Amino acid sequence: MGDGGLFVDDFVSVIIPMYNAEKYIKRAIHSVLRQTYHNYEILVIDDCSKDQSARIVKELAQKDSRVKYYRQDKNSGAAKARNRGITEARGRYIAFLDSDDIWVKEKLKKQMVQIKKNGASFVFTAYDRINSRGKKRKGKVKIKKCVTYQDLLTKTIITTSTVMFDREKLGNKTMPLRRTGQDYAFWMKLLRQTNAYGIDQVLVHLTRRGGSLSKNKLQNLRDLWEVQVFQEKIPKTKVVIHLIGYCCYVFKKRFFL
Numbered sequence: 001m002g003d004g005g006l007f008v009d010d011f012v013s014v015i016i017p018m019y020n021a022e023k024y025i026k027r028a029i030h031s032v033l034r035q036t037y038h039n040y041e042i043l044v045i046d047d048c049s050k051d052q053s054a055r056i057v058k059e060l061a062q063k064d065s066r067v068k069y070y071r072q073d074k075n076s077g078a079a080k081a082r083n084r085g086i087t088e089a090r091g092r093y094i095a096f097l098d099s100d101d102i103w104v105k106e107k108l109k110k111q112m113v114q115i116k117k118n119g120a121s122f123v124f125t126a127y128d129r130i131n132s133r134g135k136k137r138k139g140k141v142k143i144k145k146c147v148t149y150q151d152l153l154t155k156t157i158i159t160t161s162t163v164m165f166d167r168e169k170l171g172n173k174t175m176p177l178r179r180t181g182q183d184y185a186f187w188m189k190l191l192r193q194t195n196a197y198g199i200d201q202v203l204v205h206l207t208r209r210g211g212s213l214s215k216n217k218l219q220n221l222r223d224l225w226e227v228q229v230f231q232e233k234i235p236k237t238k239v240v241i242h243l244i245g246y247c248c249y250v251f252k253k254r255f256f257l
Contacts, residue, residue: 007090007091007092007167007168008090008091008092009092010092010093010112011039011040011041011090011091011092011093012037012039012041012091012093012094012112013041013043013085013089013090013091013093013095014032014040014041014042014043014095014096014097015043015045015082015085015086015089015094015095015097016028016029016042016043016044016045016085016096016097016098016099017045017078017081017085017098017099018044018049018053018057018099019046019048019049019075019078019081019099020050020051020053021049021051021053021099021100022049022051022052022053022056023100024099024132024207025053025056025099026056026060027102027134028097028098028099028100028101028102029042029044029057029067031097031102031103031105032097032103033064033066033067034105035103035105035107035108036105036106036108037108037109037112040066040091040095040108041068041089041091042066042067042068043070043085043088043089044057044067044070045070045071045072045081045082045084045085046069046070046072046081047072047075047077047078047080047081048071048072048074048075054069054071057069070085070088072084077177078182079175079176079177079178079179079182082096082174082175082182083177086172086173086174086175087174092166092167092168093112093115093164093166093167094164094165094167095108095111095163095164096161096163096183097161098160098161098206098207100132100207101161101205101206102130102134102204102205102207103161103203103204104202104203104204104205107125107203107204108164110125110199110201111123111125111164111199114197115164118197120166120194120197121165121166121169121170121193121194122163122164122165122166122170122190122194122195122196122197123165123198124143124147124158124159124162124163124164124196124197124198124199125162125199125200125201125202125204126140126141126142126143126162126198126200126201126202126204127140127141127159127161127162127202127204127205128140128141128202128204128205128206129141129206129208130205130207130208132207134205137208138208140202142200143157143198143200144157144198145197145198146195146196146198147191147195147196147197147198148191149188149191152184152187152191153234153242153245154242154245154248154249155246155249156184156224156246157198158183158187158196159204159206160183161204161206162203165190169194170193170194173186173189173190176189176227176231178223178226178227180219180223181219181220181222181224181226181227184223184224184227185223185227185231188228189231217250220246221243221246221247224239224242224243224246225239225243
């Protein structure tokens, strides 16, 4: 849309990257359509799905003009899909939702209240976890009410589907083009300019599908290393200390929180 000032004020652009999400995408979109805050658009970016995802979204778009469908030229990953959404978005505020996650109906309204009341430019929420059938797997995951750049060096506190940010204040930034850890890399970019403020209420249900927990944590370690060394230009000796801190955080979170 261009530089700040050209965005539609008080308008939220909800960006949903999608790839082979026929089992979940309708549920995700409906969770946005049920929001108590109504000034938004939904941009679904199809990363070349091979299932019935496109048909489902197009049918929803015919029924509600707030739903918009875009298809990528080739499969390029979630970062490029989200960046396409940012490019197409009209809103001053950007909110991300993964195609298999669900928002509580007050999510956008409570975030907008926080933005207006406290002048925040980067907000996120607490969440819980559900399985692929929508049954709760884990209760509320605790968050900090204020997250700084320093916090994120040793913790992965912010979850993509909980985030909303003000691109008029922070600039029309896009996600780094990484296959994994692109969200972490993006939060680091934003936190150079501001702090992230959390609403300590479960406003998002995250779907936990298959995959090894230990394998995921090893990938997180690699992402933290690469982002901090190559993007943030932090000395490797300091990054090693940060990774030790991250391992302590994961252990504490796994067994004591």
